[in-house]
Amino acid sequence: MIALTIGTGEYYTKLAHHAAQAVEKMTGLETVILGDEQFKSSGLRYSHHLKLRIFDIVEHDEVMFFDSDLVCLKPWSPPRFAKRDAIVAVAERLHHMVVRACKEWDIPIQEYFNAGLMIFNRQAHHEWLRETERFVTANPGVPSYDPYDQTPLNITRHRMGLKLELLDRRYNWVGFGTGTFDYEVPLYMAHGLKPHYKFANIDFFEGRYKPPFRWHIQINEEETSRLKNQTLCLKGAHQEKALHLNCDGTIGPPYYPGAGRHWFVHDTPDGPRLAITSDTELLREFIRADNGVWESFQELCFDGD
Structure with a gap:
């Protein structure tokens, strides 16, 4: 298994390198960054769609994809959670976009996942990524309320009947930092460190920002x-x-x-x-x-x- 993220442009390239170093240190996985070179040669309109071509770009058969704005805070072993026949991810928060998408596309609401962290493999999931690229190519801007590929990934997974294995949110804590409770539970992957502050992750990696962690809640x-x-x-x-x-x-x-x-x-x-x-x-x-x-x-x- 390798870990893989995407970073294009000056800011996201820097962010991706910091995030990749943390993931490599905390998980022991070789980490790959798809950057400007891969994006330019892909012919894709948006760099985030590079994730849909992961198995066309890398030779590895098992991948943990992670968004570049994820921060790995504790050691953990992604291979331990990999499933041969299931996509492994974390459920998305139940905000308006999720509720609307599930209603419009008949997705069970408890199965809508956040695409910021996914563990999958070539044999079971290459065609799913290809089908998602076909979907976004044939339906540009659909749905209008999700400018990225998260909802299309959920739509195609559900349509294809692919199994989904959900981890608890310590492995992709979406919206991290919106409440004091967030800092009290030891977690592995924070999806952003400070709401509405774009540079918080880089400031953290470079020692200019220290989140107020108080990890006193110990999960049994x-x-x-x-x-x-x-x-x-x-x-x-x-x-x-x-x-x-x-x-x-x-x-x-x-x-x-x-x-x-x-x-x-x-x-x-x-x-x-x-x-x-x-x-x-x-x-x-x-x-x-x-x-x-x-x-x-x-x-x-x-x-x-």
């Missing part, structure tokens, strides 16, 4: 794995709720009411707690009673839109 991997794909009954003050804990750390259906989107189990001095979070905040915690029911321990007010 064993207990988290035990609860994956389970539907639980949660007891609160005067009500009971059923919710499904997906294998990728997302919730539902059944869903958690309101903004609850993610879950994990973490260690505390009093034992493991099941945490329910929004995209940016910890909302509620549960402790397991002797009868196996998870009971509400703490509920935090969420002041969202």
